[in-house]
Amino acid sequence: MTDNTQARADRWRKRLSAVAMAVLIAAGVAVAQPAAAATTYCVKGTGYYWQSIAEDDFDSSWNTAGSSDWTLKSANGQVLKKGTTSADGRFSACSPAAGASGVTLTLSSTASANGRVQWRTVSRTSLTPYQITVPVSGARTTAADGTVTIAQPNVQIDGNLAGAWHIIDTLRLLWDKRGSTGACWNGSACEALTFRWGTQTSGGGVWVPELHDVVLDYGDATSKHTILHEAGHWWQWTLAGQHLEGNGKYKGWAKWMDIGDCDPHDYDLTTNTTCAWTEGWANAVAAHALGDRRYVYADGRPDAVFDTTYSTADRSEGNITAALLGIFDVDGGFDRSAKAMGTLRTTFGQYYGARGTLKYNNAATDAAVKKFGMDPILILSSAPVS
Template identity: 35%
Template sequence: MTDSGSGHFRACVKAPGTLREAHVRFRSGSTDLWRVVKDRTSQKEYAFNSPSRHDVSADQNLGTVKVPAAMSNAWHITDTLNLLYWKRDNPTSACWTRHQVTGACDQLTFVWSRRETDEGAGYFDLDGTDYVIAAGDMTDSEHFTLHEAAHWFQWQLYGRDLPEATNCDPHFIEKRSSTTCAWTEGFADATAAYVLGDYRYVDETGGETSLENDATTPDWDPGDEVQGRVGSSLLDLWAKDGPDGGNWKRTLRLMAAEPSDDFREYFTVDRPEANPPLTTRGAARDIITQHTIDY
């Protein structure tokens, strides 16, 4: 068993007598809930062994076991996905969402390679493999890892479906795209910031963008076609002093019950129909207005 906080682990074996040789094998996955694989074809996880011990007949302290540098990013992804899983708000099963029962969970797969392939990297392969494709040091940014995982998570909340995001290639935090693109990308930006407890996005190159914005923010387009406006609105709705109870749990329950095509539908149609309803007045209305969204 591994302590997810400290990384301490204890491995046991049931065998009579002395073991001639023993080692512990580590793989880049967490049970059957998420994994990191080398490529989308073989789907082999990264793995390595601890140094061997010989003639083992009692407890052994392996000390600090380090992931080989060449595959360390695979474990960084695995550890980062822990953070999202802990906040998934699914009390009904061990799965990512309420749509599945323990023992029949969908598995989140990241494909990570040390070098980018001809097919490119840095995206959720929707309607292809449904894997997240990453490469190199992209995943040094935990925001990037969580952003791409959030696309898969929203797809899961919506019952393996996502709204068709139009005018979304390319897309930018502060620029207008479309309502559907801003909704999916804004949710992903907000998820990364919410899970990490900050108010920014750090992209795969290390570039940092603050999600703080209002009508006076230079170079930001206005409205709900801008993913940064949508993402910051969500973060403020979920804030500890926000109108949604101090967290994102009620939004996740709503999304699992009623998929929204864009932020307008989420705010004006689906929030009032939540059980119990999520407010669209008062502080909630002030939040979206501050971020230049006007319904």
């Protein structure tokens, strides 16, 4: 059969099929019709939180709720769709059932990536994330493909809850700059970075290794530096492998370095080499993640920019902070420093020695160390790396 003959035969079959269908319908015989595709409804909008921010001189404004997990639910509570807002707080929740009455959208103070919650803010009393739920509403428009968009009014978080979203929005800055090193934030499952925060005004502003969590006072959530400083302690702990992962679960509290007498501590105070090391690391992580080389406290008081040299070498967290910032600049980020944390480093000298073993140190990193009163040779000789 030639191609032309085949084509004519195909056309005749289609015509006969159409005629047969018409005869059956005329005779009252029920004929199954292909089901119409279900209409997809997409609820689109943006989450915002109202927050005074210390780094912005307490200028209160609406900030987009970036990295906030959202859940779309039916009237009877069935989960229709889940997702996470973009960096600028936008969500797009699409489901054939989203157009029904009684559908709700919930924003949570958790941030998911790679299929699991990576960081979160929880109540200091209930230890559960904060949530805000709104009914789905708004003008509807239909696209050429039949998809219906529901323009959800802005989801606004204010009052006593806003700080919970400022915490997760700020932690995204560290996530974005974390690099490719570290089991917790690069593929391997472990507990989420958890901030315990609420209306309490005492007993906070600290990372607690026994809990694996950060505890923040209510007002601490105004300071991005404080949030990222405490996250820096947790990150240092996990980079050193101290989260002790086993079968996807923690085995319990892992050891942390003995920081000795570390209270009070500040950039210009002399403490001990371990206290200065961990506090200097946390300062530097916050400053580098923010691109702001100050430390701005929750009351809005800015500390000195980390560019002053103190006479106490690696017993000053100010020296270590400034040297680390110089090293991060030379390296182009956190990655090399993170890789040097393959086990627990208890002093800056141990960390810098580990970098040397990895052949990461050079004249530029040595200069960053020397600039702030620390001799690389003396530091390395006093802190051998095992």
